[in-house]
Amino acid sequence: MKIIVKILAVAAALWAATKLVDGIIVSADTPAKEIGTLLAVALVFGVVNAVLKPIIKTLGCAFYILTLxxxxxxxxxxxxxxxxWIAGQLDLAFHVAGFWAALWGAIVIGVISWLLDLVLGD
Structure with missing residues (x-):
């Protein structure tokens, strides 16, 4: 149940990022397809974070310390x-147009996910 709530929270954060950040686009025809795309991308984003983030944190811990x-x-x-990129390979209608859009999107997604975690709790 906790995983489903987390995926829904990330999907909501991704939706907010598509509305707030130019360059993050979900190009779905209908609202139902948009919701399905956001849920699928949230699942992909969760898997990418779960697999790669600990590795990157371990290998780049000096950069984390150096940049506070x-x-x-x-x-x-x-x-x-x-x-x-993975969403593009899976034919999902989700696209991030470049580094700056990704940076602002990551900030929006992080803040909204954090706020939803505060509201929803563990």
Missing amino acids: GLFALVVNAGLLLLTS
């Missing part, structure tokens, strides 16, 4: 770009 954690924004933007 700001390197995490770059990592999250890269993971969002990777998610966009």
